[in-house]
């Protein structure tokens with residue numbers, strides 16, 4: 001198991017950030033409000049913001065029950081709320097009339113945590129401040145192209161032999177932020193695990209994988225993970241280069257492959273069902289996934305076809321559908337879309 005100081009965003013694609021006391025009180029309120037609201041949605045079909053299972057997962061907002069859509073294996077064990085492109089909806093239930101306000105505040109906290117991590121990436125790569133917002137935002141705040149989730153895992157998540165509570169994937173984002181519902185800071189990731197490819201002995205799939213949990217989880221800490229849209233900006237997987245500097249650059253900020261593994265113990269942890277807030281910082285759909293300027297300076301051949309984030313997303317979604325069968329432990333999917 002790694003400790004905090006041994007996790008580096010630029011090397012491992014994952015790190016943790018502390019929340020301020022004001023941020024902590026907002027996420028606490030969000031989890032409390034969401035869990036009460038979920039308890040009150042006893043007939044999903046009557047929920048006024050039920051997500052239509054045929055709706056495009058890229059831009060939907062609303063509630064989805066356990067199971068999600070037929071095409072989404074990611075929601076087999078999860079129910080919850082999805083907010084896309086800056087949209088916030090309100091839900092009136094018997095016990096609460098502040099759902100919309102609470103979620104608006106929560107979205108802002110998550111966005112600001114994501115931008116804090118982005119500022120660190122920009123500074124490490126020697127990019128001007130706000131480079132990511134200015135280049136991939138198309139004059140609109142990235143808060144209006146991002147998506148975030150507040151989900152509750154079912155108590156029986158991942159109990160079938162070899163089944164995962166959430167399958168192996170990388171997020172289709174620049175980076176993502178996850179906060180878990182525990183009022184106290186607890187060790188580990190409550191089942192969230194990330195992998196590193198090792199040079200050691202090979203498994204059947206050709207890759208030796210070690211799974212680690214982040215050092216802590218709870219309202220006071222956010223786990224930041226590099227997403228697969230960032231790999232595109234770093235020209236990972238493009239033409240092979242003989243230039244060592246280019247090869248080194250491409251190894252920076254690897255997209256973080258992760259999964260959620262739950263056992264009975266994990267479910268009973270803290271006497272509460274597992275809940276997580278997840279923020280996917282996404283470029284504007286029409287912005288081109290332009291590689292970093294340093295690649296031009298190093299004379300790296302640029303892709304002839306200019307890919308927008310919107311078309312890249314469609315492409316990885318269809319890759320994901322094709323590899324849907326491979327979702328058990330140790331599967332080696334590199335880019336999978338977390339379809340709401």
Ligand SMILES: O=C(O)CCC(=O)C(=O)O
Pocket residue numbers: 149166171178192258260276278338
């Ligand atoms: O629940 C977690 O810990 C992680 C959730 C996640 O990876 C996702 O929603 O993409």
Ligand SMILES: [Fe+2]
Pocket residue numbers: 169170171176258338
């Ligand atoms: Fe994820």
